Amino acid sequence: MRILLLSDIHANLEALDACLAVAPSHDAIANLGDIVGYGASPNEVTDRSRALGGPLVRGNHDKACSGVSSLEFFNPIAGLAALWTQENLTPENYTFLRDLPAGPLPLEGIASPPATEAEPPSPVYLVHGSPVDEDEYIITIRDALDVLMRSSVRLTFFGHTHLQGWFGLDSENGALAMRPQYETRDQFETLDLELERDSKYLVNPGSIGQPRDADWRAAFALFDSERYVVTFLRVPYDVKGAQQRIRDAGLPDRLAARLAEGR
Ligand code: ZN
Numbered sequence: 001m002r003i004l005l006l007s008d009i010h011a012n013l014e015a016l017d018a019c020l021a022v023a024p025s026h027d028a029i030a031n032l033g034d035i036v037g038y039g040a041s042p043n044e045v046t047d048r049s050r051a052l053g054g055p056l057v058r059g060n061h062d063k064a065c066s067g068v069s070s071l072e073f074f075n076p077i078a079g080l081a082a083l084w085t086q087e088n089l090t091p092e093n094y095t096f097l098r099d100l101p102a103g104p105l106p107l108e109g110i111a112s113p114p115a116t117e118a119e120p121p122s123p124v125y126l127v128h129g130s131p132v133d134e135d136e137y138i139i140t141i142r143d144a145l146d147v148l149m150r151s152s153v154r155l156t157f158f159g160h161t162h163l164q165g166w167f168g169l170d171s172e173n174g175a176l177a178m179r180p181q182y183e184t185r186d187q188f189e190t191l192d193l194e195l196e197r198d199s200k201y202l203v204n205p206g207s208i209g210q211p212r213d214a215d216w217r218a219a220f221a222l223f224d225s226e227r228y229v230v231t232f233l234r235v236p237y238d239v240k241g242a243q244q245r246i247r248d249a250g251l252p253d254r255l256a257a258r259l260a261e262g263r
Helices: 013-022 042-052 060-065 076-088 091-098 141-150 239-248 253-261
Strands: 002-006 028-031 105-112 122-126 155-157 165-170 174-178 189-194 200-204 218-224 229-235
Touching: 013 042, 013 218, 013 229, 013 239, 028 042, 042 076, 042 091, 060 076, 060 091, 076 253, 141 165, 141 174, 141 200, 239 253
Parallel strands: 002 028, 122 155, 155 200
Antiparallel strands: 002 218, 105 122, 165 174, 165 200, 189 229, 218 229
16 A cells, blocks of 8 residues: 655645645555644635545644634744634534544554564554654654654654654664655655564654745655655745735735745
């Protein structure tokens, strides 16, 4: 099975469309949450996400924009954007976001291959923040180790940090943290990560709608469960169009400016 992994789209329609236009062939889609918030196309992006289907886990912005959680832990700009989103969502989309399930969700029918013949296959999970807490950020290797050392799950896909990359733990090399190293800053590029059967991983496909790793291109990934390979992708998109929509909507200018900076 080939699963397209989308995360942190944040109501950025131009970025989502650019990803879907170049997406490699796939059998299913998984969405790691934060469909809305920050960007100016919450209904278009929610409509697309609903139509694409697949397992979807809720993100903290999906919760805040649909009244599941309060805005008290949001910074003022994120809070303003969440209020604007609440006011502009259609009732159907509001309800859809409100009813999204919390992670971790298993990827149905998919398993990591057994490391040894004695071992059963390990399910693959989807979360927004961390397997322990859906709102927690896994940013440092220490954050990742906390999760990897106490879990028997070998492969978890997560989002929330808007940083494309992975953490790994194996008995020989210990812990690893990696971000894809691309050749350009403005072309469509892909990079393959071959997963080891006897290692544990936390893999982040990156953010489609608001990357924060100093690379403005939309980030996403493809998981090929048979080859046991994750392909990271980066695609340029109409960032000026997305910025214009944010400004036209009267949202804070910072939300437009940061898209071009990738932070
Ligand atoms: Zn997010």
